[in-house]
Amino acid sequence: MAEFVKITGLDKTVAALRALPREISGKNGGPMRGALFAAARAMRDEAIRLAPEDTGNLKRNIFAYRDRNPAMVGANEHYIVAVRTGRLTKRIKRAYRLGRISPRLRAVGGGDAWYGLFVEFGTARMSAKPYLRPAFESRKNDVVGIFSRELAKGVDRAVARAKTKGGF
Numbered sequence: 001m002a003e004f005v006k007i008t009g010l011d012k013t014v015a016a017l018r019a020l021p022r023e024i025s026g027k028n029g030g031p032m033r034g035a036l037f038a039a040a041r042a043m044r045d046e047a048i049r050l051a052p053e054d055t056g057n058l059k060r061n062i063f064a065y066r067d068r069n070p071a072m073v074g075a076n077e078h079y080i081v082a083v084r085t086g087r088l089t090k091r092i093k094r095a096y097r098l099g100r101i102s103p104r105l106r107a108v109g110g111g112d113a114w115y116g117l118f119v120e121f122g123t124a125r126m127s128a129k130p131y132l133r134p135a136f137e138s139r140k141n142d143v144v145g146i147f148s149r150e151l152a153k154g155v156d157r158a159v160a161r162a163k164t165k166g167g168f
Helices: 011-019 030-050 090-097 103-109 116-121 132-165
Strands: 062-066 079-083
Touching: 030 062, 030 079, 030 132, 079 132
Parallel strands: none
Antiparallel strands: 062 079
């Protein structure tokens, strides 16, 4: 069950950012992407704080990442806070089998908290200990403020950088 924070009313801001020169809007999303990632980081940190600490593995495997296809959910940018499940691609499995990658690297890098879903929602034999949903509920209003602050800082930095390069 996915929860979303949809920020509306920024159509003019997004249009203004897209109309700016390349130096300001940035080739990799510019200030908008940085502000969204700062908000996602805040949500991730809250989920890490609320996650149960049995071995610490679950906390190590909570991360925030950028969706590569945000249009799928009807957005221009989309960040996800999730738990690494340890699914291996065919290419990585083959590299393990051929000995090109050490199996120890997987343990060091994390990615083996496949049970995160069971902790969040519970099972027939285990009660739920939610951590992602309460993190969302407790920080959903704060992240909008974080996003606004970071966006303003990012635009100011980009404008200053463009001025020094002679973009304005």
